[in-house]
Amino acid sequence: MSSSDDFGCLRPDEVLQECLKSILKLLKDEMSSEKLDSDQKESLGVAKQCLESCYSLEDADLANAVSLVNAFNELTYPPVKNVLDLAESLKTKGNEAMKDGNYSLALDCYTKAIEVDCKRAVYFCNRAAAYSKLDRHQEAIDDCKEAIKLDSKYGKAYGRLGIAYANLNMFQDAANAYKDALRLDPSNASYEANLKLAETKIVSSSYGEGFDYNALLDDPAVLSMASQMISDPSFLNVVSGIMSSGAGGDPNIGAFLAVGQQFAERMQSHSPGIMENLRQSFSSLGQGDNHTNSTQNKEQEKKD
Numbered sequence: 001m002s003s004s005d006d007f008g009c010l011r012p013d014e015v016l017q018e019c020l021k022s023i024l025k026l027l028k029d030e031m032s033s034e035k036l037d038s039d040q041k042e043s044l045g046v047a048k049q050c051l052e053s054c055y056s057l058e059d060a061d062l063a064n065a066v067s068l069v070n071a072f073n074e075l076t077y078p079p080v081k082n083v084l085d086l087a088e089s090l091k092t093k094g095n096e097a098m099k100d101g102n103y104s105l106a107l108d109c110y111t112k113a114i115e116v117d118c119k120r121a122v123y124f125c126n127r128a129a130a131y132s133k134l135d136r137h138q139e140a141i142d143d144c145k146e147a148i149k150l151d152s153k154y155g156k157a158y159g160r161l162g163i164a165y166a167n168l169n170m171f172q173d174a175a176n177a178y179k180d181a182l183r184l185d186p187s188n189a190s191y192e193a194n195l196k197l198a199e200t201k202i203v204s205s206s207y208g209e210g211f212d213y214n215a216l217l218d219d220p221a222v223l224s225m226a227s228q229m230i231s232d233p234s235f236l237n238v239v240s241g242i243m244s245s246g247a248g249g250d251p252n253i254g255a256f257l258a259v260g261q262q263f264a265e266r267m268q269s270h271s272p273g274i275m276e277n278l279r280q281s282f283s284s285l286g287q288g289d290n291h292t293n294s295t296q297n298k299e300q301e302k303k304d
Contacts, residue, residue: 020055021065024048028062087117094126095304103133121151122304128160132167140164144177155184156304159191162198171201 027048031041052058094109110127117123128143144161147154162177178195185191 017055017057018066020051020057021060021062022068022071024051024057024060025062025065026068027051084117087113087120087123090116091123091126094130098126098130098133103130106130107134119150121147121154121157124150125154125157125160126304128157128164132160132164135167137164137167141168153184155181155188155191158184159188159194162191162194166194166198166201169201171198174198175202 027044030036031044031048036044052060090109090113094106094113097103097106097109107127107130110123110130113120113123114127124143124147128140128147131137131140131143141161141164144157144164147157148161151157158177158181162174162181165171165174165177175195175198178191178198181191182188182195
């Protein structure tokens with residue numbers, strides 16, 4: 001009789017007999033084990049004889065008795081149909097761990113799923129999300145690339161690749177990844193929002209704190225505009241007004257603002273592209289990284 005047989009057809013006393021046979025089989029097997037010394041084996045022998053005598057099982061056939069070890073394993077670890085089912089169960093456990101905020105456990109589950117089945121893009125993509133949560137962004141990038149290699153039309157892998165790049169301040173790469181994600185999933189609002197944020201960061205990195213003023217001053221259009229302004233008598237008059245003090249010896253703020261306005265108007269006329277970039281740069285300076293991370297984290301929470 002095997003552990004999978006239906007015991008429902010046996011009478012209670014017969015079920016007890018089968019259980020006792022399983023215990024006797026376990027004792028007999030352990031007595032043959034090399035792990036035990038002679039005293040231990042003798043003790044098991046006494047226990048076996050007591051059970052046999054008590055339940056009149058001296059002549060019992062133990063060859064077909066159910067293995068208690070196997071029965072316990074089947075009850076504790078239900079058999080999976082195949083290794084693919086095991087990988088899926090590990091992924092599900094990983095997703096639950098992500099929801100609970102246990103990112104280390106999730107990472108471990110996704111890694112084991114990959115070890116079982118390394119051909120599923122979703123396992124690498126989900127592990128990338130766990131890596132990102134643990135601030136291991138380069139490893140997240142590597143996993144996203146592996147997922148894309150396995151499935152080039154996997155939009156979520158591109159989206160998470162963009163998040164990993166953005167977390168490393170690699171905004172151009174992030175924008176490219178978001179564009180690929182949107183190409184595969186045009187209606188995804190998170191990808192669109194993250195793309196706009198990445199593009200804003202690209203502009204601010206070029207014209208914000210890291211603005212190259214030397215390049216601006218070397219721009220032929222700016223040089224031409226400056227030359228014309230210096231030659232303009234009205235502009236020189238305004239500059240002269242700045243040099244003189246206002247009432248009470250205070251600076252002539254009105255004249256200073258007038259120069260700024262004229263400069264902006266001339267710049268808009270001669271180099272509208274530069275002015276637009278400057279506007280975008282200054283308007284983005286008030287946007288901190290928290291807003292970027294908030295949008296990206298919402299996308300990160302979605303699991304397959």
